Amino acid sequence: ETGVTQTPRHLVMGMTNKKSLKCEQHLGHNAMYWYKQSAKKPLELMFVYNFKEQTENNSVPSRFSPECPNSSHLFLHLHTLQPEDSALYLCASSQEPGQVYNEQFFGPGTRLTVL
Amino acid sequence: DQQVKQNSPSLSVQEGRISILNCDYTNSMFDYFLWYKKYPAEGPTFLISISSIKDKNEDGRFTVFLNKSAKHLSLHIVPSQPGDSAVYFCAARLGTSYGKLTFGQGTILTVHP
Secondary structure, rough: OOOEEEEEOOOEEEEEOEEEEEEEEEEOOOEEEEEEEOOOOOOOOEEEEEOOOOEEOOOOOOEEEEEEEEEOOEEEEEEOOOHHOEEEEEEEOOOOOOOOOOOOEEEEOOOEEEE | OOEEEEOOEEEEEEEOEEEEEEEEEOOOEEEEEEEEEEEEEOOOOOEEEEEEOEEEEEEOOOOEEEEEEOOEEEEEEOOOOHHHHHEEEEEEEEEEOOOEEEEOOOOEEEEEE
């Protein structure tokens, strides 16, 4: 596996379900990110992890719970979601965010539908 | 309030001609700008970037121009190819934001053979 991978690619869940999205990066990066892309809206940053520590929470509701056990893996735990949470969820990774040239590399995303 | 805007939702260009994608921003503290390309069912792919201390950066067919006084950047693709058809996002970073990128809404580029 190379780059940034995400599983599952598609997920349909009910509002009472609990599910998790998984992201893995094979680039040796130290920072990982969760983004949300809703229809006709820009990508919105949700969380930033640097060396496994959360450094940014962009006012995300608590029904989204991130977990970063190590620099290569990132999870987004979902519970009691709402239909308006249906979106494309993208994971990205980069070298340390504080570096001057800090390109982020994205995974293919998980298309989430909440019924 | 959207700090990074791509006012053209779509652009159609003939193969071999120049494609110019535009992006405007409002925050003068942004210090680094990036362009990403996205194909359907794939994540965004980094294309080219520019630091605020420069006004031009070139990489093959892709050139990014930055006009700080106008708070405007543009991506030029010359010559355009059908494989360039994708959604293009511009993004900007605040020097103090520790990795946080602010994205525009994207522009759909279609290059016709």
